[in-house]
Amino acid sequence: MKVKELYIKDYHQFEDFRLDLTYPEGHPKAGQPLDKVCFIGQSGTGKTSLLNIMSRYFYNLHFFNRMAATRLSDMRDDTTVDGISMKFQGAKHIESSYIDNYISLALDGEGIFIANALSNEFHRCNPVALFFPVDFTNNVGTLKDVELYRDEENLFLFFSGLNYGFIWQKINEQIVQYREQQIEQSLAVSEVTKKIGVKSEEILEAAKKYQEWEQQNINPLKDLADTFLDRILNKFNLRVNPELDFKKIEDVKAIKIETLDGHEVLYDFQSTGTRQVLLSMLPLYTLKPNRTAIFFDEPERSLYPDIQKEIVDIYTSLTTDCQFFYATHSPIIASSFEPWEIVELKFNPKTGKVYQELYYEGERHVDNYTINPQYLRWDDILQRVFDLDSEGNEKRVKALMKLATLESKLKKKDITSEEKEKLWNEYLKLSKLTGWTTRMTNEKN
Amino acid sequence: MRKINKTTILSTAYKNWEEALVAHPEYDSSKNKYYYDVVMNLFHCQQGLCAYTEQLLCTPDFYEANNWVNGKYQKPVNWSVKGQLEHFDATKKQKQGWLWDNFFMADTDVNTKIKRNNSVHEILKFDRPDYDEFQLLEYNSNEHIFIANTELDESDQEKINEMLFILGVNHEPVRTVRAEYLEMKLRSILLELDTWEDVKINQFPTAFEFCKREIMNY
Numbered sequence: 001m002k003v004k005e006l007y008i009k010d011y012h013q014f015e016d017f018r019l020d021l022t023y024p025e026g027h028p029k030a031g032q033p034l035d036k037v038c039f040i041g042q043s044g045t046g047k048t049s050l051l052n053i054m055s056r057y058f059y060n061l062h063f064f065n066r067m068a069a070t071r072l073s074d075m076r077d078d079t080t081v082d083g084i085s086m087k088f089q090g091a092k093h094i095e096s097s098y099i100d101n102y103i104s105l106a107l108d109g110e111g112i113f114i115a116n117a118l119s120n121e122f123h124r125c126n127p128v129a130l131f132f133p134v135d136f137t138n139n140v141g142t143l144k145d146v147e148l149y150r151d152e153e154n155l156f157l158f159f160s161g162l163n164y165g166f167i168w169q170k171i172n173e174q175i176v177q178y179r180e181q182q183i184e185q186s187l188a189v190s191e192v193t194k195k196i197g198v199k200s201e202e203i204l205e206a207a208k209k210y211q212e213w214e215q216q217n218i219n220p221l222k223d224l225a226d227t228f229l230d231r232i233l234n235k236f237n238l239r240v241n242p243e244l245d246f247k248k249i250e251d252v253k254a255i256k257i258e259t260l261d262g263h264e265v266l267y268d269f270q271s272t273g274t275r276q277v278l279l280s281m282l283p284l285y286t287l288k289p290n291r292t293a294i295f296f297d298e299p300e301r302s303l304y305p306d307i308q309k310e311i312v313d314i315y316t317s318l319t320t321d322c323q324f325f326y327a328t329h330s331p332i333i334a335s336s337f338e339p340w341e342i343v344e345l346k347f348n349p350k351t352g353k354v355y356q357e358l359y360y361e362g363e364r365h366v367d368n369y370t371i372n373p374q375y376l377r378w379d380d381i382l383q384r385v386f387d388l389d390s391e392g393n394e395k396r397v398k399a400l401m402k403l404a405t406l407e408s409k410l411k412k413k414d415i416t417s418e419e420k421e422k423l424w425n426e427y428l429k430l431s432k433l434t435g436w437t438t439r440m441t442n443e444k445n
Numbered sequence: 446m447r448k449i450n451k452t453t454i455l456s457t458a459y460k461n462w463e464e465a466l467v468a469h470p471e472y473d474s475s476k477n478k479y480y481y482d483v484v485m486n487l488f489h490c491q492q493g494l495c496a497y498t499e500q501l502l503c504t505p506d507f508y509e510a511n512n513w514v515n516g517k518y519q520k521p522v523n524w525s526v527k528g529q530l531e532h533f534d535a536t537k538k539q540k541q542g543w544l545w546d547n548f549f550m551a552d553t554d555v556n557t558k559i560k561r562n563n564s565v566h567e568i569l570k571f572d573r574p575d576y577d578e579f580q581l582l583e584y585n586s587n588e589h590i591f592i593a594n595t596e597l598d599e600s601d602q603e604k605i606n607e608m609l610f611i612l613g614v615n616h617e618p619v620r621t622v623r624a625e626y627l628e629m630k631l632r633s634i635l636l637e638l639d640t641w642e643d644v645k646i647n648q649f650p651t652a653f654e655f656c657k658r659e660i661m662n663y
Contacts, residue, residue: 383618389554390617397615401592401606404585408595436588 002033002323003293006054013046013347013354024340026366036312036324038337040386041345045354047327048134050345051295054325055131130289134297137275174220185213221255224285228318232277232307233257238265255282272302284318292322300330305378312336331373331381339369344385399434403427446499446591446614447578447651449571451490451545456482457516463543472542474530479543484530485518487550494648495528496549496571497560497612498619501648502528503550529553533570535562546572555613568601569608581605584655589624590615591652623649631656 004022008014021037023029039047192198192206225240233239241256241264255278258264270278280299296315300308309332315324328334334342344357360368373381382388406427410420430436454460459479474480485508487496493503503526512519531551532538541547549571551560567573568581582605583592591614593605609615626649633639646653 383621389558391621392617394616397617398610400588400590401609401615404583404588404590404592405595405602405606407585408583408592412595 002035002291003054004033006050008053011053012049013044013352014049015351015353017354017356019343019356020364024360024364024366024369027340033323034341035322036316036326036337036341038334038342039325039327039345040329040334040342041354042347043329045345045347047345048297051131051297051325051327054293055129055295129293129295130283130287131295132280132297132299134301137272137279137302178217178220181213181217182219185210224282228281228285228314229277232281232310232314233274234260235304235307236271236274238274273304273307276302277307281314281318284315288318288320289322290320292319294319294322294324296324296326298328298330299326300328300333305332308332309335329386331378331386334385335373335376335378335381337373339372339374340364340366342373342385396434399430400436403430403434403436406430446497446569446571446582446612447654448576449491449496449549451487451572453490454486455489455510455513455516456486456518459483459486459516460545461516463545466543469540469542469544472532472538477543480530481520482516482518483543483545483548484526484550485512485520487530487548488526491550494650495552495555496531497551497555498614498623499649499651500552500619500622502526502552527553529556531556531560534565536564552613552619555616555619559613559616560611563611565611566604566608568604569612578651579655579658582609582651582655584652584659586627586656586659589620589627589652623652627653627656631660635660 004020006017006019006021008017010016021034022031023034039050041047189203189206189210192202195202219242221240222242225242230239237260238257239260241258243256256264257267257270257274257278265274267275280296284294294315299311299315303311308330312324312326312333313336316322326333339359342359344359345354346357347353348355359371361370362368371384373385376384379391383391406423409415410423410427415423456479459482462479470477488503488508489510493501493505493508495502507521507524507526512521528550529552531549532542533547533549537544537547570576571578581594581597581601583594584590585592591609593602593609595602597605613619630639630644630646630653634641634644641657
């Protein structure tokens with residue numbers, strides 16, 4: 001289920017606010033809901049509010065759905081249950097009112113299957129929505145009641161209330177199961193070798209069977225490490241220890257992280273960036289969400305730019321046909337999005353209300369977009385997309401003027417070679433400090 | 446930053462009032478009845494450009510002479526201009542707040558974020574009779590930066606460079622906007638899609654003229 005449109009009639013800074021969340025005309029997916037959306041805008045414009053509004057809507061929708069029917073598509077045109085009113089038109093347009101306001105989302109697809117059709121087991125259920133608030137790593141291990149924000153069918157998960165141990169425990173169930181089977185397989189090989197008078201062909205056959213089993217049964221920890229986590233952790237000089245040794249009780253309590261030269265780094269000593277990566281990727285790996293709405297507030301938090309560059313694609317690769325909603329202040333995160341996937345929020349100075357800055361002129365068609373963050377340099381994104389009105393510190397302006405002056409003086413014919421050398425050395429030093437482009441030829445000449 | 450001729454007075458009602466003043470009333474843009482007369486007469490003199498950065502702030506239809514009747518500006522219903530009325534020398538704002546000689550129209554960000562109440566040197570007062578931008582300034586066309594003419598003595602260069610900084614001439618986003626605007630205009634000429642005579646330059650004329658002189662080698 002994916003959101004095609006959001007409409008807010010009146011809620012704080014949003015008034016008669018409508019977002020078209022579909023691909024524009026001229027796009028291969030024209031008219032279909034966007035796969036990912038990125039909210040940007042000045043602090044206070046309501047990026048986080050939109051994530052909250054939409055995720056809470058899903059929460060309300062789910063409760064209604066659980067009580068009322070098996071599929072949204074089976075519902076009548078107008079239904080009101082528990083204060084939530086919904087309208088279903090041809091395109092399954094749904095309206096909901098809560099917190100005394102009027103907010104609606106147009107949803108695409110078959111609708112939501114009721115929870116009873118799914119297993120209650122955490123790792124098997126497919127959540128309708130996942131929400132990673134900005135501070136989700138802060139509450140790790142401190143929240144006693146993991147279930148607090150989970151409804152009984154696990155279809156809606158607030159990750160502010162989910163702790164690391166709990167997530168790891170679920171992954172660990174798969175690992176322990178794998179380990180049990182591995183021991184069973186190796187015991188079978190061992191039994192063959194112990195037999196008196198065993199032929200070498202029999203030993204080879206048993207070893208071959210073991211190898212075949214290994215090939216057919218992927219070590220979940222190794223898969224997690226090789227496919228996802230190590231790609232990022234290696235940048236921190238870290239990696240997952242994929243060995244299933246279980247020598248002490250701590251070995252099963254948490255994923256084992258070690259330095260690239262093999263020294264274990266316990267959870268309490270891991271950096272905030274490492275935790276951010278682990279705590280966002282582990283649930284996605286475990287749940288394997290499919291057609292889920294996933295909300296991330298400030299995914300760049302504690303991550304160095306090179307990781308920010310990849311993180312959106314990594315999250316996407318951990319899921320199947322999901323719809324992501326991000327709120328960010330990072331130009332690097334924004335560069336992972338096509339222009340129609342970015343929603344820039346701005347204050348109307350006259351009304352104080354928020355509107356969407358449009359990146360296209362005329363008809364909403366891919367050819368009419370005038371900004372594409374995927375084509376811009378990071379500093380250009382800051383200036384053109386994030387509206388930063390300067391390219392650097394104010395002192396840079398003076399340094400550039402000094403360089404232009406030095407360049408002008410160097411071109412003069414009436415200076416001595418000593419003066420020229422002195423100016424040149426000063427010029428070289430300052431040009432290195434400012435990243436000045438010393439072009440030898442002027443194409444205009 | 447090109448020379449601005451402020452001798453064309455269309456807002457004669459304001460000018461007569463200003464010249465007759467013994468003491469200036471307190472400056473309050475929202476209360477004075479001549480505010481728009483001043484603003485639009487300045488735009489007429491500055492041809493719609495920011496006096497300092499030469500960004501386009503006002504289109505000709507709003508500042509053409511036919512907008513004045515009996516020495517008063519007739520504000521159209523669709524009136525829409527950018528920029529702020531700027532007191533060049535901020536120290537004169539208190540006692541000579543309505544002095545025509547001290548007024549320019551300037552980009553809002555330059556006025557409020559960069560120039561503010563910084564003290565100024567008259568050397569870069571663009572309406573001075575002896576002001577000549579080509580004597581006082583140089584333009585680095587690779588990086589689109591204005592600097593003082595390096596032929597001048599060091600003291601004057603220092604004053605000019607300080608003024609260029611105070612007036613926001615090389616600040617962002619002005620420099621990038623100027624660079625992009627001029628590069629496209631120059632390319633269109635060099636690729637013979639346009640000519641020096643016919644190319645339409647509606648902002649940054651001084652920088653354009655410097656580039657032209659450099660390319661034409663004079």
